[in-house]
Amino acid sequence: MNKAKLLVVDDDRDLLDSVVMILEEEGYEVTAASGGKEALERLRLGSYDVVMSDIKMPGISGLELIQEIKAAGIETPIILMTAFVEVKTTIEAIRRNAFDFIIKPYDPQDLILAVEKAVRFNRLTMMEKDYRSSLEVTVEQRTRELNNALIIVKDLNNELLRRLTAAAECRDTDTASHLTRIGLYCRRLSEALGMSADFVDDIAFASALHDIGKIGIADGILLKPAALTKEEFEIMKSHAKIGGCMLKGSSNAKIMMAATVALRHHERWDGSGYPDGLSGEQIPLCARIVIICDQYDALMMKRPYKAPLGHGKTYEIITTGDGRTIPQHFDPEILEAFKRVALDFVDIFHSYQD
Numbered sequence: 001m002n003k004a005k006l007l008v009v010d011d012d013r014d015l016l017d018s019v020v021m022i023l024e025e026e027g028y029e030v031t032a033a034s035g036g037k038e039a040l041e042r043l044r045l046g047s048y049d050v051v052m053s054d055i056k057m058p059g060i061s062g063l064e065l066i067q068e069i070k071a072a073g074i075e076t077p078i079i080l081m082t083a084f085v086e087v088k089t090t091i092e093a094i095r096r097n098a099f100d101f102i103i104k105p106y107d108p109q110d111l112i113l114a115v116e117k118a119v120r121f122n123r124l125t126m127m128e129k130d131y132r133s134s135l136e137v138t139v140e141q142r143t144r145e146l147n148n149a150l151i152i153v154k155d156l157n158n159e160l161l162r163r164l165t166a167a168a169e170c171r172d173t174d175t176a177s178h179l180t181r182i183g184l185y186c187r188r189l190s191e192a193l194g195m196s197a198d199f200v201d202d203i204a205f206a207s208a209l210h211d212i213g214k215i216g217i218a219d220g221i222l223l224k225p226a227a228l229t230k231e232e233f234e235i236m237k238s239h240a241k242i243g244g245c246m247l248k249g250s251s252n253a254k255i256m257m258a259a260t261v262a263l264r265h266h267e268r269w270d271g272s273g274y275p276d277g278l279s280g281e282q283i284p285l286c287a288r289i290v291i292i293c294d295q296y297d298a299l300m301m302k303r304p305y306k307a308p309l310g311h312g313k314t315y316e317i318i319t320t321g322d323g324r325t326i327p328q329h330f331d332p333e334i335l336e337a338f339k340r341v342a343l344d345f346v347d348i349f350h351s352y353q354d
């Protein structure tokens with residue numbers, strides 16, 4: 001262990017010399033100061049393990065010295081040396097954070113014991129301080145590592161979603177822009193219905209996976225350039241159940257909604273949809289929103305077997321029907337909201353093309 005450094009302050013030169021001598025003999029590195037002013041100067045230039053000071057000194061007194069030292073933020077323990085026992089002075093000294101006091105004329109053994117105690121106390125204080133600051137560094141480092149890990153997990157999440165939707169696109173005639181537009185229509189329509197911000201975010205995510213189940217449909221049917229036979233159409237319809245199966249069982253709100261949307265996006269308000277012919281409010285709200293958005297985009301889109309209809313005709317079919325699509329397929333309240341924001345739908349359609 002390093003030699004402890006002590007600063008001894010006394011205006012009485014003889015006493016000062018004797019204290020310095022006793023402590024140096026004990027192996028301490030001792031610096032002497034003949035008054036408060038000199039002591040403060042020494043403390044400004046270097047650090048000490050313990051300060052010992054006389055109470056009564058011309059100029060800056062021992063009590064004032066304590067005050068100055070504490071004000072400077074120096075935590076070194078201070079031992080006061082006094083020639084007479086004065087209860088008032090002692091109380092005042094303790095109140096001002098003196099570590100200890102000794103009474104002159106002192107027994108060298110008492111002096112040495114008081115110094116040893118103060119040195120030990122100072123070393124413990126320093127160790128605790130070091131430990132606390134190294135703990136703070138560790139906590140800071142761990143927090144940084146945790147944040148980085150979170151960013152990686154988030155990126156991974158997003159990438160998996162992109163790859164999952166891309167897998168569905170590869171197996172379907174639907175394009176990436178169709179999925180982007182569905183997400184935006186659903187967002188707009190949900191806002192018009194006064195849904196919460198969380199719901200709006202969830203449906204924007206979930207709607208992109210509505211046809212994920214098409215992964216499980218054979219190419220011969222999925223990519224058939226002609227109309228499907230009755231049997232083929234039955235197989236095609238199974239994409240809803242396949243998608244629902246793929247996504248069910250998650251505890252994540254977005255994926256839970258995606259599972260519902262995949263399973264229910266062909267159910268119709270009047271009960272004529274599939275896979276279960278649910279009607280009215282039996283159909284989850286998110287699916288009732290997705291079906292109208294999906295229908296709008298399907299009618300607007302150019303397909304190998306059909307020309308794009310344009311907004312006017314599409315709007316007319318959804319709101320008044322054309323025999324195949326009828327307004328009774330849709331939740332009346334959602335249909336009203338669609339009418340209010342239909343012009344935003346045209347904008348989205350034209351802004352997001354492949």
Ligand SMILES: [Fe+2]
Binds near residue numbers: 210266
């Ligand atoms: Fe579908």
Ligand SMILES: [Fe+2]
Binds near residue numbers: 174178
């Ligand atoms: Fe679709």
